[in-house]
Amino acid sequence: MATPPATTATAAKRKPVFIKVEQLKPETNGHTLTVKVVSSEPVKSIPNRASRSSSLLARPSRPSRIAECLIGDETGTILFTARNEQVDLMTPGSTLILRNAKIDMFKGSMRLAVDKWGRIEVTEPASFVVKEDNNLSSVEYELVNVVEE
Numbered sequence: 482m483a484t485p486p487a488t489t490a491t492a493a494k495r496k497p498v499f500i501k502v503e504q505l506k507p508e509t510n511g512h513t514l515t516v517k518v519v520s521s522e523p524v525k526s527i528p529n530r531a532s533r534s535s536s537l538l539a540r541p542s543r544p545s546r547i548a549e550c551l552i553g554d555e556t557g558t559i560l561f562t563a564r565n566e567q568v569d570l571m572t573p574g575s576t577l578i579l580r581n582a583k584i585d586m587f588k589g590s591m592r593l594a595v596d597k598w599g600r601i602e603v604t605e606p607a608s609f610v611v612k613e614d615n616n617l618s619s620v621e622y623e624l625v626n627v628v629e630e
Contacts, residue, residue: 497580503556503615507591507622510583515604517611519551519558521571552577552593554607557615561593567601576607589621 497513505512524547548563550571562585563571570577581599585592595601 501556502552502554502559502617505559505584505591505593505617507584507586510581512579512582512584512593514554514579514582515607516552516554516561516577516579517607517609518571518573518575518577519553519611519613520573521548521550521563521568523548523568551613551616553611553613555609555612557612557617559591559593559616560618562587564594567595570601570603576604578602578604586622589623590618591620591622592618 499513499515502514502516546565546568548568548571550561550563551558552561552571553559561571561579579593579595579599579601582593582595583599585594
Protein backbone atom coordinates (compact mmCIF):
# COMPACT_ATOMS: atom_id res chain seq x y z
CA MET A 482 0.00 0.00 0.00
CA ALA A 483 1.53 3.31 -1.08
CA THR A 484 1.63 6.30 1.24
CA PRO A 485 0.24 9.54 -0.15
CA PRO A 486 2.87 12.12 -1.12
CA ALA A 487 3.53 14.85 1.42
CA THR A 488 1.99 18.13 0.39
CA THR A 489 3.84 21.38 0.75
CA ALA A 490 0.76 22.97 2.33
CA THR A 491 1.08 20.83 5.46
CA ALA A 492 4.85 21.30 5.69
CA ALA A 493 4.76 25.10 5.34
CA LYS A 494 4.85 27.04 8.60
CA ARG A 495 2.21 29.62 9.28
CA LYS A 496 3.41 33.21 9.48
CA PRO A 497 3.03 34.49 13.05
CA VAL A 498 0.42 37.18 13.55
CA PHE A 499 1.91 39.85 15.79
CA ILE A 500 -0.54 41.63 18.08
CA LYS A 501 -0.28 44.69 20.29
CA VAL A 502 -0.46 44.69 24.10
CA GLU A 503 -3.79 46.57 24.10
CA GLN A 504 -5.38 43.67 22.14
CA LEU A 505 -4.77 41.13 24.93
CA LYS A 506 -7.88 39.70 26.60
CA PRO A 507 -8.34 37.55 29.75
CA GLU A 508 -7.94 33.75 29.49
CA THR A 509 -6.51 33.80 25.93
CA ASN A 510 -3.36 32.19 24.54
CA GLY A 511 -1.23 31.74 21.42
CA HIS A 512 -0.12 35.38 21.29
CA THR A 513 2.98 36.62 19.48
CA LEU A 514 4.21 40.08 20.50
CA THR A 515 7.24 42.34 20.25
CA VAL A 516 7.77 44.11 23.57
CA LYS A 517 10.31 46.11 25.54
CA VAL A 518 11.14 45.35 29.16
CA VAL A 519 10.40 48.39 31.35
CA SER A 520 11.32 46.87 34.73
CA SER A 521 12.04 43.51 36.35
CA GLU A 522 11.50 42.82 40.04
CA PRO A 523 12.62 39.43 41.40
CA VAL A 524 10.12 37.62 43.58
CA LYS A 525 11.56 35.34 46.24
CA SER A 526 12.97 32.00 45.12
CA ILE A 527 10.77 28.99 45.75
CA PRO A 528 12.58 25.76 46.68
CA ASN A 529 11.66 22.79 44.51
CA ARG A 530 9.89 19.93 46.27
CA ALA A 531 12.37 17.42 44.86
CA SER A 532 15.24 19.15 46.67
CA ARG A 533 13.50 18.63 50.04
CA SER A 534 13.00 14.94 49.36
CA SER A 535 15.25 12.56 51.25
CA SER A 536 15.12 10.05 48.39
CA LEU A 537 18.47 9.03 46.93
CA LEU A 538 16.90 9.00 43.46
CA ALA A 539 15.92 12.64 43.55
CA ARG A 540 18.65 14.69 41.96
CA PRO A 541 19.37 18.05 43.52
CA SER A 542 17.65 20.89 41.70
CA ARG A 543 17.92 24.63 41.85
CA PRO A 544 15.08 26.60 43.42
CA SER A 545 12.52 28.12 41.08
CA ARG A 546 13.20 31.78 40.32
CA ILE A 547 10.31 34.11 39.57
CA ALA A 548 10.36 37.76 38.53
CA GLU A 549 7.50 40.12 37.89
CA CYS A 550 8.37 42.25 34.88
CA LEU A 551 6.59 45.23 33.37
CA ILE A 552 6.71 44.88 29.60
CA GLY A 553 4.99 46.80 26.86
CA ASP A 554 4.80 48.37 23.43
CA GLU A 555 3.48 51.62 21.98
CA THR A 556 -0.12 50.69 22.94
CA GLY A 557 0.30 49.77 26.62
CA THR A 558 1.98 47.65 29.29
CA ILE A 559 1.25 44.42 31.14
CA LEU A 560 2.93 42.45 33.92
CA PHE A 561 4.87 39.41 32.73
CA THR A 562 5.66 36.51 35.05
CA ALA A 563 9.17 35.30 34.19
CA ARG A 564 10.26 31.90 35.48
CA ASN A 565 13.75 30.38 35.90
CA GLU A 566 15.87 31.02 32.75
CA GLN A 567 13.35 33.60 31.51
CA VAL A 568 14.38 35.88 34.41
CA ASP A 569 17.84 36.32 32.85
CA LEU A 570 16.31 37.60 29.57
CA MET A 571 14.20 40.25 31.31
CA THR A 572 16.73 43.08 31.48
CA PRO A 573 15.18 46.56 31.43
CA GLY A 574 15.51 48.18 28.01
CA SER A 575 15.83 44.93 26.06
CA THR A 576 13.46 44.14 23.19
CA LEU A 577 11.92 40.66 23.09
CA ILE A 578 9.69 38.59 20.86
CA LEU A 579 7.25 36.48 22.88
CA ARG A 580 5.88 33.49 20.98
CA ASN A 581 2.83 31.48 22.07
CA ALA A 582 2.30 33.67 25.13
CA LYS A 583 -0.80 33.25 27.28
CA ILE A 584 -2.83 35.35 29.68
CA ASP A 585 -3.06 34.06 33.25
CA MET A 586 -5.45 35.66 35.73
CA PHE A 587 -3.99 36.54 39.14
CA LYS A 588 -6.24 38.15 41.77
CA GLY A 589 -8.58 39.37 39.03
CA SER A 590 -5.93 41.00 36.85
CA MET A 591 -4.15 39.87 33.70
CA ARG A 592 -0.58 38.58 33.69
CA LEU A 593 1.28 37.52 30.56
CA ALA A 594 3.33 34.31 30.67
CA VAL A 595 5.26 32.01 28.35
CA ASP A 596 5.17 28.34 29.37
CA LYS A 597 7.07 25.35 27.99
CA TRP A 598 5.11 25.54 24.72
CA GLY A 599 6.26 29.09 23.99
CA ARG A 600 9.52 30.93 23.35
CA ILE A 601 11.19 34.17 24.32
CA GLU A 602 13.72 35.61 21.89
CA VAL A 603 15.94 38.64 22.37
CA THR A 604 15.76 40.72 19.19
CA GLU A 605 17.01 44.00 17.70
CA PRO A 606 16.07 47.10 19.72
CA ALA A 607 12.62 48.34 18.71
CA SER A 608 12.05 51.95 17.70
CA PHE A 609 8.77 52.42 19.60
CA VAL A 610 8.36 54.16 22.96
CA VAL A 611 6.46 52.14 25.57
CA LYS A 612 3.09 53.68 26.52
CA GLU A 613 3.35 53.32 30.30
CA ASP A 614 0.05 55.05 31.19
CA ASN A 615 -2.06 52.13 29.85
CA ASN A 616 -1.27 49.19 32.17
CA LEU A 617 -3.58 46.26 31.37
CA SER A 618 -2.61 44.55 34.63
CA SER A 619 -4.14 47.42 36.63
CA VAL A 620 -7.61 46.59 35.23
CA GLU A 621 -9.50 44.27 37.58
CA TYR A 622 -11.82 41.68 36.03
CA GLU A 623 -14.67 39.88 37.72
CA LEU A 624 -15.80 36.40 36.74
CA VAL A 625 -19.50 36.45 35.87
CA ASN A 626 -21.44 33.28 35.15
CA VAL A 627 -23.92 33.78 32.31
CA VAL A 628 -26.89 31.40 32.39
CA GLU A 629 -28.59 30.92 29.05
CA GLU A 630 -32.28 30.08 29.22
